[in-house]
Amino acid sequence: DAGVIQSPxxxxxxxxxxxxxxxxxxxxxxxxxxxxxxxxRGLELLIYFNxxxxxxxxxxxxxxxxxxxxxxxxxxxxxQPSEPRDSAVYFCASTSxxxxxxxxxxxxxxxxxx
Amino acid sequence: xxxxxxMEGPVTLSEEAFLTINCTxxxxxxxxxxxxxxxxxxxxxxxxxATKADDKGSNKGFEATYRKETTSFHLEKGSVQVSDSAVYFCALRSxxxxxxxxxxxQGTELSVKP
Numbered sequence: 001d002a003g004v005i006q007s008p009x010x011x012x013x014x015x016x017x018x019x020x021x022x023x024x025x026x027x028x029x030x031x032x033x034x035x036x037x038x039x040x041r042g043l044e045l046l047i048y049f050n051x052x053x054x055x056x057x058x059x060x061x062x063x064x065x066x067x068x069x070x071x072x073x074x075x076x077x078x079x080q081p082s083e084p085r086d087s088a089v090y091f092c093a094s095t096s097x098x099x100x101x102x103x104x105x106x107x108x109x110x111x112x113x114x
Numbered sequence: 115x116x117x118x119x120x121m122e123g124p125v126t127l128s129e130e131a132f133l134t135i136n137c138t139x140x141x142x143x144x145x146x147x148x149x150x151x152x153x154x155x156x157x158x159x160x161x162x163x164a165t166k167a168d169d170k171g172s173n174k175g176f177e178a179t180y181r182k183e184t185t186s187f188h189l190e191k192g193s194v195q196v197s198d199s200a201v202y203f204c205a206l207r208s209x210x211x212x213x214x215x216x217x218x219x220q221g222t223e224l225s226v227k228p
Binding site: 004031033042050056091096101105106107108 | 158159160163203213215216218220221
């Protein structure tokens, strides 16, 4: 299995621009999670989906952030407009959601907003 | 609500030293407990897990025992190596949440010197 796939791996953009991060979960997994990691705030859960439906988006920082999961094999996290304080590593993770199955993390997208 | 508390880092040890990273939790019912490890520049990966009281999870020389009476899941290793340098995250999964959401501690950075 290819694991969780994220793209791009690195993104550098200027303040005010739209940024779209992409994630392909492991095939057969029905829960998907978006996290943000910074030195100051550590690892934060932004939003998660179960069977393509958003279950908890309470971690989404503000209206500039939005996430979609149009089908079981693809999700996006969009920031519009981006700000320097959005600079972080964004991780996607997936799990089958059954029992105590493991959450598998992608390699992350390092976002730098200038 | 549910929460996980880890000892603060960074923890600096010499090679072959004994490692303990403390983790305590607050949760309703009987959660499953996990240790994840994050090597530099990578996503988190599962190190070990335990699903019920008195279970011991083990992997790569690391061990942790699920202690219901003290609500703890401390990570131990008898002899650390330089390659163990990483950030370690303790996490719990409630039996009541939908879709496999994990509650993470803040992470403990371990640095092992030769």
